[in-house]
Amino acid sequence: MEKAPGGSQWARALEVFAEMEPRGVEPDVFCFSALISAMEKAPGGSQWERALEVFNEMKRKGVQPNTVTFSALISAMEKAPGGSQWERALEVFAEMERRGVEPDVFCFSALISAMKKSPGGSQWERALEAFEKMEHRGVEPDVFCFSALISAMEKAPGGSQWERALEVFKDMKRKGVEPNPVTFNALISAVEKAPGGSQWERALEVFEEMERRRVEPDTITFDAFISAMEKAPGGSQWERALEVFAEMDSRGVEPNMVTFNALISAMEKAPGGSQWERALEVFAEMERRGVEPDTVTFNALIRAMEEAPGGSQWERALEVFAEMDSRGVEPDTITFNALISAMEKAPGGSQWERALAVFGQMKRRGVKPDVFCFSALISAMEKAPGGSQWERALEVFEEMERRGVESDTITFNALISAMKKAPGGSRWERALEVFEDMKRRGVETNPVTFNALISAMEKAPGGSQWARVLEVFKEMEHRGVEPNMITFSALISTMERAPGGIQWERALEVFEEMERRGVKPDTITFNVLIRALENAPGGSQWERALEVLGQMKRRGVKTNKSTFNALIRALEKAPDSGENSGDV
Numbered sequence: 001m002e003k004a005p006g007g008s009q010w011a012r013a014l015e016v017f018a019e020m021e022p023r024g025v026e027p028d029v030f031c032f033s034a035l036i037s038a039m040e041k042a043p044g045g046s047q048w049e050r051a052l053e054v055f056n057e058m059k060r061k062g063v064q065p066n067t068v069t070f071s072a073l074i075s076a077m078e079k080a081p082g083g084s085q086w087e088r089a090l091e092v093f094a095e096m097e098r099r100g101v102e103p104d105v106f107c108f109s110a111l112i113s114a115m116k117k118s119p120g121g122s123q124w125e126r127a128l129e130a131f132e133k134m135e136h137r138g139v140e141p142d143v144f145c146f147s148a149l150i151s152a153m154e155k156a157p158g159g160s161q162w163e164r165a166l167e168v169f170k171d172m173k174r175k176g177v178e179p180n181p182v183t184f185n186a187l188i189s190a191v192e193k194a195p196g197g198s199q200w201e202r203a204l205e206v207f208e209e210m211e212r213r214r215v216e217p218d219t220i221t222f223d224a225f226i227s228a229m230e231k232a233p234g235g236s237q238w239e240r241a242l243e244v245f246a247e248m249d250s251r252g253v254e255p256n257m258v259t260f261n262a263l264i265s266a267m268e269k270a271p272g273g274s275q276w277e278r279a280l281e282v283f284a285e286m287e288r289r290g291v292e293p294d295t296v297t298f299n300a301l302i303r304a305m306e307e308a309p310g311g312s313q314w315e316r317a318l319e320v321f322a323e324m325d326s327r328g329v330e331p332d333t334i335t336f337n338a339l340i341s342a343m344e345k346a347p348g349g350s351q352w353e354r355a356l357a358v359f360g361q362m363k364r365r366g367v368k369p370d371v372f373c374f375s376a377l378i379s380a381m382e383k384a385p386g387g388s389q390w391e392r393a394l395e396v397f398e399e400m401e402r403r404g405v406e407s408d409t410i411t412f413n414a415l416i417s418a419m420k421k422a423p424g425g426s427r428w429e430r431a432l433e434v435f436e437d438m439k440r441r442g443v444e445t446n447p448v449t450f451n452a453l454i455s456a457m458e459k460a461p462g463g464s465q466w467a468r469v470l471e472v473f474k475e476m477e478h479r480g481v482e483p484n485m486i487t488f489s490a491l492i493s494t495m496e497r498a499p500g501g502i503q504w505e506r507a508l509e510v511f512e513e514m515e516r517r518g519v520k521p522d523t524i525t526f527n528v529l530i531r532a533l534e535n536a537p538g539g540s541q542w543e544r545a546l547e548v549l550g551q552m553k554r555r556g557v558k559t560n561k562s563t564f565n566a567l568i569r570a571l572e573k574a575p576d577s578g579e580n581s582g583d584v
Contacts, residue, residue, distance in 0.1 A: 013038035032058040037072040045079030070096040075110040083117030108134040112148040121155030146172040151186040159193030188224040197231030222248040227262040235269030260286040264300040273307030298324040302338040311345030336362040349383030374400040379414040387421030412438040416452040425459030463497030488514040501535030530566040539573025
């Protein structure tokens, strides 16, 4: 019964055991060990407590446990749901040592596996300690032991122990232990989880070694392999992900939900959202094969639509969501975040109302919005045509505050930008208030923050805030935030808008500073500089305006209608415009 398939006869084993004493049969160590082993094999590790009860009964009866007893008991703790009994596994092992019972390779394998299964992979160091203790005792590790240790490294938080996993694998080979599919699966998964998807090439190398050793890959192997390609930086390996899937198919290895989820996610992460159509094709293939999609599937698919160039697939994102709903698949925070973000990215900020509607639905379903959700929603308001929804952006921020959701740099940047876009530059003061609030909270500022703030000041009525803009720029420098082309263009534009055109010299100074820092000006930068010279009192700087045009031509910077309009106006305003009209 201890060996019954799937541990299905554990209850029968208990019944037989209960009949022993009334019949005058005293259970011995073999009997107790077999019973603990039956509990250990119960489906889903559900009988770990009963295994402990049997062990305690054994001790009460004065029956001395042996290596087999302890191995079965540690294994029962290891199989407890969610890896919840790793500490008990350590306690059992400690008792084994106190009693002077020698642990064997099965015992150490179970102990390492218990550490491996600890929640969040938190006990990877204890797994290493157990392995070192094993070696110190002269117990030879086998393939199961090495596989469990590699898996413990694979499960370490943040994929931090991928290098240790490779070291363990090398040690395994040095000792002449042949790796099996479980070993390779754990190793590919370890490198797949490396921070930033940086080890996708190592995943390829491990797979190639697996091939050389003629170890047959299974679904788990291919899932980890595709996932490694999916996580490659910048979505660069989406084509390789498809190639791996094709290889999987050619070998007759059945894909599962995890396979398709990783593949759709690889398409979603392709540079520039270029593979949104392929993501839909993969989903269609999933359907054809009868593989049921889950929340993760639909989230990846909605994100693929959200990432499509120019926000062009916002309607498809809604269609995917409707499909998800019709199948009874529950959306989560990630679903709604992707959907709101898809509305936010719609061309011309046209779907800000839909973004609000999705947010309303999210709340009605009891799904909690997080910082990403609120940031996307504020950004949707910020992008509304003509900056018309700046007040709603503030309302969303206030709701965020009421819910106790901590705002981050992205949130504040979107809010400042919403104030910047308010009609007629009317909310520059609010933009400053938001910036001050951001600093009070210790939220990190970046170039986007300062660019939005400078632009808000620049748009203040009558160009009245040029002096404040210079102060903001000084603060930017003081904080060590590097200005970029957008910063300098906005600064020059502020000087250009100063009343009476009196800050044309400052506009030139800003341009020179830009040059010194090695920041390359573009057409917009040159155009605002020409306008600043055009606005100089009495049309006095028309020659300088022509010089700027010459610079543009020498540098190969494109001119446009705005360039020549500003130049013509500069020449018209020149003290003797008749003489200078032919100089362009």
